[in-house]
Amino acid sequence: MNYKVVILDIDGTIVPHGKTVSHATKDAIRQLREKNMKVVIATGRAPYFSASIIQETEVDSMVFFNGAYVYHEGKELYRNAIEKNILKNVYLLSHEYQHPLTFLGGTSFKATDLSHPFVVEAFRRDPWKPELAPPQFWMEQDIYQLFLHCDHEEELFYQSKVPELDFRRWSSTGSRTCDVNLSNSNKAVGLTKLLEKLGVAPDEAVAFGDGLNDIEMLSLVGMGVAMGSARDEVKEAANMVTLSAEEDGVRYGLECLGLI
Template structure:
């Protein structure tokens, strides 16, 4: 199978625990482009979090906010926002339990608390700046995703909201809150349709719980060696660790790079 496009998660896939891109990953992406195969970022991160990384890798297209915001070569082509009435329910319930929220819009993100230890710890783990304080941001801006800050023991408190949202844990203190049915796969499907490709034309790499749908959807799904164990059943291949040429070895297995690539 000759694949035409490859989607890459960021955290734990393109970057390691220190949020650094391994040198061999940079080289592998460059070689992939030289062979005429397009690399695309597919991440839970917002577009304003990924610009330096995308520039370093020479990647112009991305599926951001867990499939809610899709850009191809600088042009937005798909947006999936959260309904205001659903947000109102989330805001009320989180306030009742003292759980901080961070609202992610198209151009910036804002928190509903000026200071919250869970917000500080989870957001800084991404090596990005802390959000501005604006508890009413969700009322006036299009919101694509929310960080809900609570521990896993508190997740049952939000069970009633699962008809409105998809909730995915990404940090001990934080979950992604997406529109119901939202996923990276949904955003990828929008891009493939625009390009005239099918899912079988695509490869995807990931390591986290928000990568399940993406790896299952594409023609060849690659889980990193450092993946959450729950992701592995969704992959066609498990490559090596992000710091052990995981990207290169996955691309070799997909037939997109030669075994002895320089």
Template sequence: MTNRSVIFFDIDGTLLNHDKELPNSTKDAVFKLKELGHEVAIATGRAPFMFEQLRKELEIDTYISYNGQYVVLNGSELYTNPLNIHSLEKLTAEALENDHPVVFMDHEDMRANVQEHEYITESIGTLKIDMFPSIDPHYYKGRDLYQTLLFCTEGEERQYAQQYDAFDFIRWHPVAVDVLPKGGSKAKGIQKVVEKLGFSEDSIFAFGDGLNDREMLQTVKNSVAMGNAEEEIKEVAKYITKSVDEDGILHGLKMVGLL
């Protein structure tokens, strides 16, 4: 076909339902897109090692991980945007004093700075992945980190946001916050991919549901919010499809004319 498009899918609440299951209709739709000649990619806040099995199941090797900080195109690293380590070291020390543990994350692994903590167990457990961070309080030294998890209750992250202007703080769980490089987003990761692939803005589509999808859905011309999305996310999207549990991906792809 001549009218090829590239479609970016968020994972949690978009490709996967709230039980972290991939609906059959979604899997079938992804493979149909590829049969039609479209490019299919993932855009997620997760680390690459947190969705490796999903990539294999869907045969997807282009992805934006860590909300845009680590981007891979056709299996090869395309773009990285690591955290400022000096600022991270200061934040970690302050967080430790406040009994707010952190988990350091690069493209291969994640390590906690404390032995165990109920907030880490509670929030990581909701991801339903087959791994848990081991302890290494100095994991940030001598390597690039693309995201850090800060564990604190809602509102407590404000004290850090006011002090550390090198970072953005995005909450994804009642006791967990993503710490990202300032201004980093899925939208910037998408820009790197489409520049390399040469797609026009009319041929770019994105599906998402969470707060970390805001910039992506605001920036991509053909943006689709899931029916289960936050209301403020629905407001910035061009289209709204059904919930992930109501074959929302399939419905949305038909709605925008891709299937």
């Protein structure tokens, strides 16, 4: 297949958890460009969590918030904020059950409780820290994603009460935070908008990912590549499995596909 675009997740894919982009991965991206391959970042992160990665990789087309916000060559291409009535429902539930929320807007993020141990845990390894959310924060600006901070599987209650939203645990091993996005919004949705802009069919794209939020993306493209550290359900959605991020799995996968 004559692939034209390579799509890369960030955490656990081009960035080993808690680390930075390796020289091998940056060199692989450089080689793709030399062969006139378009490189795209597709992440669950917000733009302000991704600035250093974008600078390091020199990528100019990005999908943020698990598909809810798309940029192409410095211009906004697509956005899909969470409706206020849906935000109100989840906010009232979280207040009733005393589960903190972090609201992620286009330019800033704020949490309802900065001292809660689950919130502290969620951001302990990151250079960015949330500010306290004023009561009206979620009403006064567009919110594209939430973090729900609760014990494992408590999100199932929220899922039953707010079916318009999708709750995905950060990891299966002890994480007490979920990504919360619109149920009809995922990386594949945002990428479809971007691929249409590029004039590239989904089967002409390769995508690398490791998380539950990558399943739709890996299923969309012609060649979905799961990282070696991915969960079984992610690997099942992929066409092939490469090495882990710690082992420069993106570079290895690109080499196996003959793209570099």
